[in-house]
Amino acid sequence: MTVHLGRRYTFCASHRLHSPALSEAENKALYGKCNNPFGHGHNYEVEVTVRGQVDPVTGRAVDLAALDSLVETQILAPFRFRNLNEEVPAFRSEVPTTENLASEVLRRLQSAWTAEFGAVARLEKVRIWETDRNICEIDI
Amino acid sequence: MVISKKVEFSASHICRSPQLSDEENERAYGAASNPLGHGHNYVVEVAIEGEPDPVTGMILDLKHLKDILEARVLSIYDHRLLNREVQAFESIVPTVENIAIDIWNRLETRIDPTGRAKLHSVRVHETSELWVEYRGSK
Numbered sequence: 055m056t057v058h059l060g061r062r063y064t065f066c067a068s069h070r071l072h073s074p075a076l077s078e079a080e081n082k083a084l085y086g087k088c089n090n091p092f093g094h095g096h097n098y099e100v101e102v103t104v105r106g107q108v109d110p111v112t113g114r115a116v117d118l119a120a121l122d123s124l125v126e127t128q129i130l131a132p133f134r135f136r137n138l139n140e141e142v143p144a145f146r147s148e149v150p151t152t153e154n155l156a157s158e159v160l161r162r163l164q165s166a167w168t169a170e171f172g173a174v175a176r177l178e179k180v181r182i183w184e185t186d187r188n189i190c191e192i193d194i
Numbered sequence: 195m196v197i198s199k200k201v202e203f204s205a206s207h208i209c210r211s212p213q214l215s216d217e218e219n220e221r222a223y224g225a226a227s228n229p230l231g232h233g234h235n236y237v238v239e240v241a242i243e244g245e246p247d248p249v250t251g252m253i254l255d256l257k258h259l260k261d262i263l264e265a266r267v268l269s270i271y272d273h274r275l276l277n278r279e280v281q282a283f284e285s286i287v288p289t290v291e292n293i294a295i296d297i298w299n300r301l302e303t304r305i306d307p308t309g310r311a312k313l314h315s316v317r318v319h320e321t322s323e324l325w326v327e328y329r330g331s332k
Contacts, residue, residue: 057291058327111213112222113289115326119224 057115058178060103061122065130068095069138069150093137096184100129100159103179116175124170128162152190156182160192196314197253198241201263203272206233207288231275237319238267238297244311254311266300290320294328302330 070093071085081089088094102125106115132142138150144158160180167177181191208231209223219227226232240263244253270280276288282296298316305313317327 055295055328055331057294058329059291060325060327062323108289108291108295110286111211113209113211113287113292114222115291117222118324119221 055108056105057108058103058105059115060101061118061125062099062101063125063130064097064099065134066095066097067133067136067138068093069145070094071149071151072139073149093139098133098155099183100125101179101181101183102163102177103181104175105178106175116171120170121175124163124166128166129159132162152182152184152188155184156180156190156192160194195245195253196241196243197256198239199256199259199263200237200239201260201268202235202237203268204233204235205271205274205276206231207276207283208232209287209289211287231277234320236271236293238263239315239317239319240297240301241314241317242305242311243314244306247310254306259305262301262304266304267297270300290318290324290326291328293320294318294326298328298330 069088070090071088072081072091073084076084102121104116104121108115136142138145138155142150142158144161145154148154148158159182160177163177163180177194179191179193181189183189207226208229209226210219210229211222214222240259242254242259246253274280276283276293280288280296282288282292282299286292294316297318298313301316302313305311313330315327315329317325319325
């Protein structure tokens, strides 16, 4: 039987929304307070949705310890209490908006997914809350 | 169109399979394998699919849904030890995956005898950090 399992994680990080392709005035107009040169931060929440078959013996669709460990290694450890612009290589060239952050989270999970889970448990969706009111999700 | 209703129950469970060794149970379930059990405040979201009745404007009478949830799920699950007191879990481990499937099985044929409204999904939140959704065997 196929089920969809959602697991939610949290990390705190700082960022600044500023595009080198835009002028100072354009950046300020587009990103507003998020363009503050000193940066600012959020308590981010990340929900990873997995699709899998329920194992008849364990009753589990995915090894939760393995999922937690993969997310810790790929996402939480590199992002937690970091300045995303300065300390995550992807955001040296991309603006760390919620959209780009969701894409980066997805890339990082996919890069390690098959080695850990094969085709047994499929990564189905990534959803990121920057705040309670600002959410981005990517369906795979 | 899909409408959903949320209900809660509190229950205890033990995540251990008799087919696994102590080490394998510890590996599969971690702290949840404690043989003395532990519990959660579960939140269940039941989603119903259908078109609104032209007269009532409703897909399903939500009072009817509430009564079914009470009779078929809450009165059986709430403040119970799931392993011992819910029939499905005499032979399978009451993981949140199996709880979502059992609740689906308890509701599917009871939602609307006329078949106009159908069960769409059952999502069970075990904690604020873990949920499982079952959409039937389709």
